[in-house]
Amino acid sequence: xxxxxxxxxxxxxxxxxxxxxxxxxxxxxxxxxxxxxxxxxxxxxxxxxxxxxxxxxxxxxxxxxxxxxxxxxxxxxxxxxxxxxxxxxxxxxxxxxxxxxxxxxxxxxxxxxxxxxxxxxxxxxxxxxxxxxxxxxxxxxxxxxxxxxxxxxxxxxxxxxxxxxxxxxxxxxxxxxxxxxxxxxxxxxxxxxxxxxxxxxxxxxxxxxxxxxxxxxxxxxxxxxxxxxxxxxxxxx
Amino acid sequence: xxxxxxxxxxxxxxxxxxxxxxxxxxxxxxxxxxxxxxxxxxxxxxxxxxxxxxxxxxxxxxxxxxxxxxxxxxxxxxxxxxxxxxxxxxxxxxxxxxxxxxxxxxxxxxxxxxxxxxxxxxxxxxxxxxxxxxxxxxxxxxxxxxxxxxxxxxxxxxxxxxxxxxxxxxxxxxxxxxxxxxxxxxxxxxxxxxxxxxxxxxxxxxxxxxxxxxxxxxxxxxxxxxxxxxxxxxxx
Numbered sequence: 267x268x269x270x271x272x273x274x275x276x277x278x279x280x281x282x283x284x285x286x287x288x289x290x291x292x293x294x295x296x297x298x299x300x301x302x303x304x305x306x307x308x309x310x311x312x313x314x315x316x317x318x319x320x321x322x323x324x325x326x327x328x329x330x331x332x333x334x335x336x337x338x339x340x341x342x343x344x345x346x347x348x349x350x351x352x353x354x355x356x357x358x359x360x361x362x363x364x365x366x367x368x369x370x371x372x373x374x375x376x377x378x379x380x381x382x383x384x385x386x387x388x389x390x391x392x393x394x395x396x397x398x399x400x401x402x403x404x405x406x407x408x409x410x411x412x413x414x415x416x417x418x419x420x421x422x423x424x425x426x427x428x429x430x431x432x433x434x435x436x437x438x439x440x441x442x443x444x445x446x447x448x449x450x451x452x453x454x455x456x457x458x459x460x461x462x463x464x465x466x467x468x469x470x471x472x473x474x475x476x477x478x479x480x481x482x483x484x485x486x487x488x489x490x491x492x493x494x495x496x497x498x499x500x501x502x503x
Numbered sequence: 504x505x506x507x508x509x510x511x512x513x514x515x516x517x518x519x520x521x522x523x524x525x526x527x528x529x530x531x532x533x534x535x536x537x538x539x540x541x542x543x544x545x546x547x548x549x550x551x552x553x554x555x556x557x558x559x560x561x562x563x564x565x566x567x568x569x570x571x572x573x574x575x576x577x578x579x580x581x582x583x584x585x586x587x588x589x590x591x592x593x594x595x596x597x598x599x600x601x602x603x604x605x606x607x608x609x610x611x612x613x614x615x616x617x618x619x620x621x622x623x624x625x626x627x628x629x630x631x632x633x634x635x636x637x638x639x640x641x642x643x644x645x646x647x648x649x650x651x652x653x654x655x656x657x658x659x660x661x662x663x664x665x666x667x668x669x670x671x672x673x674x675x676x677x678x679x680x681x682x683x684x685x686x687x688x689x690x691x692x693x694x695x696x697x698x699x700x701x702x703x704x705x706x707x708x709x710x711x712x713x714x715x716x717x718x719x720x721x722x723x724x725x726x727x728x729x730x731x732x733x734x735x736x737x738x739x
Contacts, residue, residue, distance in 0.1 A: 270591070270599045277590045277627070338586030342643070345552055346603045347575040501570065503515060503556045 267356025268363075271330075275364065285326065286368055289318035290375035297380045304381075311382045312467030313436055313460055315372045316391055319365040319399035320456065321427045327361060327406030328419045335410065344500045353498060354491055358403060365399020366392065385470035394466065397483055398459050402427075404490035405455075411497030430456035435464070455486035505530040505651055505682035506551055511560030513546050520546045522705045523560065528684050528698075533677045535696035536686040537729065543705040544686040545583060548653050551684065552580045564651060576604055579649035583656050585640035589629030593620055593639050596628060597646065604647040614642040617672055619665065634660045641669075645676075652676065654685045658692065670695040690726040703733055 275282055293311060300307035334340040343353060369392045376382040384391055409426060413419040433443070433451040440451050451457045462479040465472055472480065506528035513521040520543045528534045536544050549555035550562050553570020562569035564578060587596045597611035615624050618638040623631060628639055641657050654673075658666045673683055674695065685696070693699050693713050701708040701716075709716065709732060713725060720728035720735075 267603075270588070270595075273595060274588060274590045337589070338582050338584055339588060341554055341582070342580070342586045342600070343603065345554060345575060345578070345580050346600070347572070347605070348603050501554055501556045 267352055268359035271357060271360035272363070275360070281326075282364075285322050285364065286371050288322065289315070289368060289372035292318070293372060293376050293380060293382075297382075308383060309468070310436060311376060311380070312384050312391070313463040315376050315382070315467075316369065316395040316398055316463040317431070317434075317436070317456070317460065318372055319368050319395050320402040320459065321423065321431075322368060323361050323365050323399045323402035324406040324427055325420070325423050326364075327357065327403045328410040328413065328422055329416055330357070331407050331410035332413055332416060332419045336414075340498070341502070344498065350495045350498045354407070354495055357407065358400065358491070361403045362396055362400055365403070366396040368399065369395030384467040386466035386472075390466045390472065391463065394459070394463050394480070397480065397487070398456075401455055401459060401483055401487050401490070404487045404494060407494035408490050408497060411494075430454045433457065434460040436460055455483060455490075458482040458486070504528065505565060506684065507561075507563050508547070508551070509561045511547070511550060511562060512558045513543075513550060513555060514558050515546060519558075520705050521550070524702075524705065524707055526700050526707050526710055528682060528700075530682050531677055531680045532697040533673055533683045533685060533695065534698045534700060535693050536684055536700045536702065537688065537690060537693055538702035538708075540688050542702045544688075544702060545655055547702070548580075548655050548684065548686060552578055552653050554580075574651075576647055577649050577651060579644035579646070579652045579654075581641050581644040581652075581654040581657055583659075585628075585636040587628055587636070587639050587643055589636075590627065592625050592627055593631075593642075594624045596639060597642055600643050601646050606647045610646060610648075614645045617645060618642045619668060634662070634665070637661070638665075648681075650681055652681060652683045654683065656686055656688070658687065658689075666692075690729050693725045693729075701729060701732060708732055 293314065296311060297307055373388055373392055377384060377388055405426065409422045410419060413422065433447055433454055434456045440448050458479040462472060462476045462483065465476040504527045508524060508526045510523040510525055511521050512519065512523055524547065538544055546555060550557050551564060551569055564574055567574055593615060594611060597615060598608050601608065601611045615621055618641050620635065620638055623635060628636055637660065644652060644654065658669055673685065677683055696713065698710065698712055699716060700710050716725065716728050717723055720731045722728040722731055
């Protein structure tokens with residue numbers, strides 16, 4: 267299953283190039299934008315290395331799953347002796363590999379070439395990035411059930427990813443937001459993903475609070491996967 | 504009987520597509536499911552495969568309720584639209600679905616040969632013609648040599664030579680004991696079937712052999728026989 271997904275990706279080198287190339291490109295852009303305020307670049311850049319895989323995997327998974335649904339291949343799989351868990355695990359493994367690769371490349375460019383510094387271990391940033399890739403994948407899988415066309419699926423990116431990016435504390439500390447938004451931010455998984463990354467890149471270690479954040483992210487992945495599994499129906503109307 | 508459908512009612516959207524339909528499909532034979540497009544052939548097939556939500560009625564396949572987990576490796580299903588991965592090669596598609604079914608790679612090559620795609624085995628599916636893509640999908644349905652094959656318009660858009668070849672492989676499968684339910688809206692295909700299920704607007708008009716249909720309607724031409732049946736409004 268995972269091997270098949272990766273073979274399909276290999277057939278589409280342009281997509282792979284975009285997936286792997288966009289985060290280093292955006293980080294480089296960011297470095298230029300903050301040219302006269304490198305302190306701000308340090309604040310935002312480190313966590314971003316770990317957040318990019320989230321948005322990429324979200325889009326890639328929602329479109330791929332939508333294709334499985336619309337071309338009838340998902341229906342075919344559901345008529346075969348294959349557990350829903352196999353479908354989810356197949357995509358999970360394949361996209362975690364890609365997500366990790368993406369994180370490694372983004373981290374190498376950011377910490378190696380752009381002069382970005384992380385207080386904590388680079389490996390830890392990559393591991394968090396991989397978990398965020400999984401979170402993006404799980405959410406993308408779930409929302410793909412609510413799109414009928416690829417146009418709709420693409421719109422889920424601004425609808426579901428952007429608000430989380432805005433509210434997670436990356437741009438403005440959450441306690442400075444309007445109280446309502448501050449309250450909402452507690453319900454969004456990316457808030458915890460960012461918090462864990464912030465602790466590692468700026469404070470140097472996950473600590474107990476960071477481990478709790480990571481646990482929330484992992485729970486959110488499991489919840490989204492369970493919801494996603496619920497959308498894989500053997501019988502449809 | 505390989506397949507038994509009893510008083511099956513199915514709604515799709517706000518429309519009742521099948522109205523208390525009952526029919527039987529005998530084992531080891533080719534049964535043709537015929538009727539004008541939109542009459543509910545695909546819905547009936549989906550119910551038999553177990554992917555259709557049904558309102559009421561019973562469908563059993565090989566003695567078990569349609570859609571049972573134990574039937575998943577015993578019922579091959581061809582949908583009207585080719586349901587294979589366009590960005591994989593023919594062989595990669597069949598090997599992948601073969602792995603899911605637990606059959607070896609040699610069987611993948613075998614079904615590729617059955618649908619005469621040997622020379623295209625390593626081509627990417629999306630670059631093949633529509634008819635070729637349909638055959639990749641058909642080959643996938645044949646993987647694992649399932650005892651029951653439900654084929655929704657397998658020969659649509661194929662040239663006469665390929666149609667003839669496919670029908671002779673269907674006949675060979677039935678001779679080997681497999682049960683085939685094959686839909687078509689072209690009456691001339693009825694010729695190749697042992698039995699016919701004739702449908703119209705969600706109901707079964709007749710269940711008989713091509714010879715019986717000819718005799719009862721008084722028309723030698725199956726197209727005319729079917730038209731006479733529809734217009735006469737007679738029910739079997």
